[in-house]
Amino acid sequence: MNEKKRCKYGTGGVDKKNNEGYPDPTAYEALSNIKKAEKGFKPIVYICSPYAGDVESNTEKAKRYSRFAVFERNAIAFAPHLLLPLYLSDDDPEERELALFMDLVFLGKCQELWVFGENITNGMRREINKAKRRYMTIRYFTEDMEEIE
Helix, strand or coil: CCHHHHHHHCCCCCCCECCCCCECHHHHHHHHHHHHHHCCCCCEEEEECCCCCCHHHHHHHHHHHHHHHHHHCCCEEECHHHHHHHCCCCCCHHHHHHHHHHHHHHHCCCCEEEEECCCCCHHHHHHHHHHHHCCCEEEEECCCCCEEC
16 A cells, blocks of 8 residues: 555555554555456355255255356355365264354355245255354345345
């Protein structure tokens, strides 16, 4: 950042204060967002959708939702329910519980939680509640990938 911008908007460093010494998180956040955009920033989004029940259909939907996040919304999609069933059994209660625990760990590495569909399963509810406790951005979408405002 050049000296003129630094004086106008503050240092934007750890203290996030403007040139007069007052806290200025709005300018800091705006400049941070500009830097992210310049670097081609893509948020890591956690894809939250049903898995249990009709596993085959739900897996295909999760793939569609992930492609939507990547190609339509310029995000990095992470859908653990596409990965974990490759080596953990959803039919074994201990392994299912381990997978749900791992889901929440993965969720902590993401910037946003994207919830797809109207059917909120118990596993999804756990993920949503954890995201709320972490004050994460949660976005809701229909099964047709239309965002619900």
